[in-house]
Amino acid sequence: MYLPDFEYYAPESVAEACQLLSQFGEKAKVLAGGTDLVVKMKNELLAPEVVVSVKNLEQLKKVEYVAGKGVRVGALCTHNDLVKSDVLKDKFASVANAAKQMANNQVRNRGTIAGNIVSAVPSADLPPILIALNATAKLVGAKGERTLAMEDVFTGPGKTVLANDEVLTEIFIPEQKMTGSNYIKFGLRKSGALAVVGVAVAVQVENGVIKDARVALGAVAATPVRAKKTEEFLKGKKVTDDVLAEAGVLASGECKPISDIRASAEYRTDLVRIFTKRALRKAVDEGHV
Numbered sequence: 645m646y647l648p649d650f651e652y653y654a655p656e657s658v659a660e661a662c663q664l665l666s667q668f669g670e671k672a673k674v675l676a677g678g679t680d681l682v683v684k685m686k687n688e689l690l691a692p693e694v695v696v697s698v699k700n701l702e703q704l705k706k707v708e709y710v711a712g713k714g715v716r717v718g719a720l721c722t723h724n725d726l727v728k729s730d731v732l733k734d735k736f737a738s739v740a741n742a743a744k745q746m747a748n749n750q751v752r753n754r755g756t757i758a759g760n761i762v763s764a765v766p767s768a769d770l771p772p773i774l775i776a777l778n779a780t781a782k783l784v785g786a787k788g789e790r791t792l793a794m795e796d797v798f799t800g801p802g803k804t805v806l807a808n809d810e811v812l813t814e815i816f817i818p819e820q821k822m823t824g825s826n827y828i829k830f831g832l833r834k835s836g837a838l839a840v841v842g843v844a845v846a847v848q849v850e851n852g853v854i855k856d857a858r859v860a861l862g863a864v865a866a867t868p869v870r871a872k873k874t875e876e877f878l879k880g881k882k883v884t885d886d887v888l889a890e891a892g893v894l895a896s897g898e899c900k901p902i903s904d905i906r907a908s909a910e911y912r913t914d915l916v917r918i919f920t921k922r923a924l925r926k927a928v929d930e931g932h933v
């Protein structure tokens with residue numbers, strides 16, 4: 645369980661980090677909280693020759709409200725930063741609540757939102773709620789920057805669109821008309837368990853009618869996925885138990901889970917049915933995003 649040898653850099657700016665990543669290409673890996681990377685290195689699943697720590701980039705550790713536009717979350721915010729953020733609790737409590745459901749206190753103190761996204765583990769807890777809230781990811785590279793919809797970041801298990809020289813610097817959650825949102829997960833233990841299934845929803849309900857809906861599913865496909873047929877079905881419907889139950893059935897038809905040591909594909913599919921209905925009911929009843 646010893647770490648292999650590697651060269652270590654701790655740049656003081658994003659530009660310097662990108663330059664180092666560009667210089668070392670595939671030999672280098674970004675290090676944020678290390679709760680995923682260091683575990684993989686110790687287990688000999690990864691052996692980067694160069695580790696570029698971004699932990700000194702203080703400017704990436706803030707959660708800020710941008711008046712009239714939304715909330716900017718620095719990529720190096722830890723899960724506990726999200727849990728404790730007054731801005732998130734006020735504007736997007738569902739994100740703080742999703743972070744609260746993750747791991748244990750030690751991991752939440754170190755693990756970052758960027759690491760949770762870029763590690764691209766299908767069961768990761770933050771991507772579904774960020775997708776449901778239409779969040780974007782800002783990627784900065786040696787040659788410039790780009791902003792992508794969160795759902796477009798993932799290409800497969802452990803794979804994203806990030807180029808070798810790119811650093812995820814910020815997540816932006818736009819101000820929206822949604823009236824309710826939340827993320828619920830099913831894990832095999834009450835704490836510290838990865839999601840067997842995670843369901844995130846955001847709804848805009850006016851006078852008992854669903855005007856808009858976004859549903860994102862985690863741990864039931866190679867990447868987090870939007871349940872677009874379910875979203876379309878919900879639009880214009882009156883909120884009733886039958887409608888929410890039918891949405892659950894539709895969502896269960898939109899996932900492609902695998903069977904593994906934590907659950908069978910059939911069990912996961914049925915959990916999606918139940919959890920989609922529950923998440924929608926919670927979002928409608930609690931009435932906060």
Ligand SMILES: Cc1cc2nc3c(=O)[nH]c(=O)nc-3n(C[C@H](O)[C@H](O)[C@H](O)COP(=O)(O)OP(=O)(O)OC[C@H]3O[C@@H](n4cnc5c(N)ncnc54)[C@H](O)[C@@H]3O)c2cc1C
Pocket residue numbers: 673674675676677678679680681682683698719745746747748751754755756757758759760761762763767768769770806810811812813836837838839
């Ligand atoms: C005991 C335990 C329990 C866990 N429980 C959960 C859980 O319940 N839910 C859950 O979702 N996850 C869980 N995890 C997984 C992990 O903690 C999280 O995914 C965490 O958010 C990873 O963040 P990090 O900062 O530690 O990433 P790191 O380990 O530092 O990096 C992970 C990957 O992302 C890349 N990376 C990191 N930051 C950037 C950046 N800014 N730009 C570009 N690339 C970057 C790294 O190069 C690496 O490939 C758990 C892990 C452990 C060890």
